[in-house]
Amino acid sequence: MKEILNEHFSGERALFQRNGLRISGTVFGEGESPLKHNAYIELSDCAFDAKYPVWYSEKVKLNNCTIRETAKEGIWYSTEINIYNTLIESAQCFRHSNGISLKNVTFTNGDETLWKCANIRMDGVKVKGDYFAMDCDGMEICGLELSGSNAFDGIKNATIRKSVISGSDCFWNCQNVTIHDSVITGKCFGWNSRNIMLVNCTVESLQGMCFMENLVLKNCKLPNTTLAFEYSDNISVDIKGSIESVKNPAGGLIRAESIGEIIMENENVDVTRTKIVCG
Template sequence: MKELHNEHFTGERALFQCNELRISGSVFDDGESPLKHSRFIDLSDCTFGWKYPIWYSENIRMKNCRIGEHGRAGIWYVTDVKVEDTVIEAPKCFRHSNGISMNNVSFPGGQETLWKCANIRLNNVTAEGDYFAMDCDGMEVNSLKLTGGYSFDGVRNVTVKNSVITGRDAFWNSENVIIYDSVITGKYFCWNSRNITLVNCTVESLQGMCYTENLILRNCKLPNTTLAFEYSTVNADIKGGIDSIMNPYGGVIKADSIGETIMDEKQVDVSRTKIIVGAQ
């Protein structure tokens, strides 16, 4: 690999179509698309200050780098990218990409980030901003700290562990999702989804988990959760109480206490749902 150290790149497409480069301690300044159509690029201790830094590229490695607030739409149409110990301040990073691995990465301006991507591994990632991870397929997420609404809309085949997700309307229109040992807080969690499983989780949600097919909760807590499970098929084992449930479509709901149960025979077949309160 050719090595470039402590360089200062300016102008549009500064390293266009470059292959097999190891770049360290360098600044990509004013100028769009500096690494467009690049392959086998190893970046360390580099800063990107302008738009579209890495597009249509393959085999990218980034470590101890920073994409500044003006580096919008930073990594699109990329295959096989690994990012470590990096700060991405700009919005709309990662779209239409396949084979993404991130470890110790932060997105302080992470709105509309990680859209329509596949085969993603996230570990120890923090993000702030709405519409994180939309329409992604195949995700393994561990130790994510996310603040922002409308996250994980339309995702498929996702496993989440040891994470904290705060913001309304998370995991809408999603399919085949398993969440372990996590805390989720926000209104209208998990609507219009199917095959959703939560294990050892805590969920706080107004009117959460509605219009969901095959919803499973194992050893979960639902503090400050009201009007849950409307038109959902659910198998729930809840530790502690639920403030209220409303018109589940069917299944079994077991909890230590339920503040209010709303079952409207005009809306649902109440015989399809079994509700167990306390140690029955």
């Protein structure tokens, strides 16, 4: 591989269609598309100011790099992207990309980031921003810390472990998602989703888990959770502790130590399809 050390690039398409590069200590300054249509690129201790820094590229590795706020729409239409120990300050960083591995990565402005991507691995990632990870397929996540609304809208085939997620309306319109040993806070968790399982989780939600199908909660806690499970069908819920209120589940089993209020309206649901066990 050809080595590039301590350089400064600016302008448009600085390293267009260059392959087999090992780049370190380099700044991609004012301009756009410095790495476009590239392959087999390794970057370490580099910084990006240029817009659209990595597009239509494959087999790209970044270690200890910074993608600054000006580097808009950072990594799009790319495959086999591995990023470690890196700070990403720009919004909308990933779109339409496949084979993404993120380890010890921090997104300070993760708004509208990681949209319509596939085959994603995240370990020790921190995110602040709204609409993170929309319409992704195939996710393995561990140790995520996320603060922002409307995260994980429309994802499919995901497993999440040991994570803390805060912000309203997360995990809407999802399919085939399993969450282990995690804490989720914010109103309206999980609407319109199906085939969702939570194990050893704590979920705090106003009107959470409504309009869902095939929902399983195993050994979970629901503190400060009100009006839960409205119109959700085929649910199997095992709760440690209490639920403040449950409203009009469409069918299934709910077990809890106590439920503050149970609202079952014959004119809206068939109340015989739901079994509720307290104590």
